[in-house]
Amino acid sequence: MSTLTRGLLLGATLATLTACGGVSELTRQQVARSETAVRQAETAVGNSEAGAVELQQAKNTYEEAKKELEAKNETRAQRLATQAELEAQLATAKTQNAQARRAADELLASIQTLRQETERSSNR
Secondary structure, eight states, rough: OOOOHHHHHHHHHHHHHHHHHHOOHHHHHHHHHHHHHHHHHEEEEOOOOOOOOHHHHHHHHHHHHHHHHHTTOHHHHHHHOOOHHHHHHHHHHHHHHHHHHHHHHHHHHHHHHHHHHHHHTTTO
């Protein structure tokens, strides 16, 4: 057997073993990124109601992605991991939006109070 033939045979064997052996490193990394996104969203959401539903969806989707990864269903694991990451980002965004709205409402209330005090002072 020539060196070229051995190389091709070895390459084909490795490719077959890799394909049969499970999922790609890329998919594993995607599932890991979705886990990180869910953990970050948990921190951002905390006890807030805003984003809580989306956070729960992200957790559920992440768990499904892990199961698919273990079952070596690469395409489904990757899709679910991406979905979980997006749901986690949505949960974080909703929480941040609610916090910004509360801060804006408090600022508007402060401005209104200052206006009223200014009007009272000028009417004296």
